[in-house]
Amino acid sequence: MSEFAVIGLGRFGISVARHLGRQGASVLAIDMDQDLVDAAAPEVDLALRADATDERTLEELQLASMSCVVVAIGAHSIEASILTTALAKQVGVPRIVARAMGDLHARVLRAVGADEVINPEEEMGRRLAARLVEPSILEQVELGGSQLAEVEAPESFVGKDLVGSDIRNRYRVSVMAIQRGEEVIANPRPTEVIQTGDVLVVVGSLESIRRVASLA
Numbered sequence: 433m434s435e436f437a438v439i440g441l442g443r444f445g446i447s448v449a450r451h452l453g454r455q456g457a458s459v460l461a462i463d464m465d466q467d468l469v470d471a472a473a474p475e476v477d478l479a480l481r482a483d484a485t486d487e488r489t490l491e492e493l494q495l496a497s498m499s500c501v502v503v504a505i506g507a508h509s510i511e512a513s514i515l516t517t518a519l520a521k522q523v524g525v526p527r528i529v530a531r532a533m534g535d536l537h538a539r540v541l542r543a544v545g546a547d548e549v550i551n552p553e554e555e556m557g558r559r560l561a562a563r564l565v566e567p568s569i570l571e572q573v574e575l576g577g578s579q580l581a582e583v584e585a586p587e588s589f590v591g592k593d594l595v596g597s598d599i600r601n602r603y604r605v606s607v608m609a610i611q612r613g614e615e616v617i618a619n620p621r622p623t624e625v626i627q628t629g630d631v632l633v634v635v636g637s638l639e640s641i642r643r644v645a646s647l648a
């Protein structure tokens with residue numbers, strides 16, 4: 433079982449802690465605010481009130497033995513988020529994921545030792561905008577120079593198999609999986625027939641994925 437610590441139990445931090453817990457991970461949740469600690473307690477293995485900018489506290493909590501620490505401190509305490517990240521690095525945490533509120537904050541977090549920096553507001557804004565512009569692209573992540581996306585199967589593909597739809601040659605996207613209701617068909621055979629309501633998990637350039645999505 434993976435061991436995680438989540439520091440900062442605002443709306444974002446508690447969501448991370450809760451979902452880690454639901455996925456069976458062992459979670460230590462930390463905040464300076466006792467009310468937030470009490471609220472988190474039923475959702476995690478251990479919830480503690482502590483100031484994460486206190487070096488001694490971090491050492492006592494033995495964060496170095498965790499697989500990952502998430503610094504979810506947000507906009508009201510950018511200084512605390514930087515200090516906590518630096519201290520977590522110093523005490524030997526193997527993987528630090530830190531939340532940034534902007535580009536400069538992100539660069540500083542990386543400089544002091546964050547292995548991964550996320551900006552949930554920026555990420556959600558980007559995703560929402562993409563979904564509003566192209567509603568049939570349900571989900572989209574960058575993958576090297578390409579995109580991995582979930583696209584509603586266009587009506588014109590229904591009843592055809594993957595070869596018949598000619599999706600690879602004509603639109604230059606590869607179908608990695610088909611989601612059909614609850615079922616996921618990974619590595620679908622070329623003879624797999626596309627059905628109404630299917631969601632295609634595809635890889636290709638943004639432009640080619642948009643062309644497929646615009647058919648829907």
Ligand code: ATP
Binds near residue numbers: 441
């Ligand atoms: P959200 O958007 O997630 O609600 P926010 O942007 O309002 O968060 P903050 O309130 O700055 O973010 O930080 C989130 C939490 O981090 C708060 O509950 C705060 O008490 C906690 N926090 C701030 N500094 C520390 C610290 N030094 N040690 C532990 N917790 C801290």
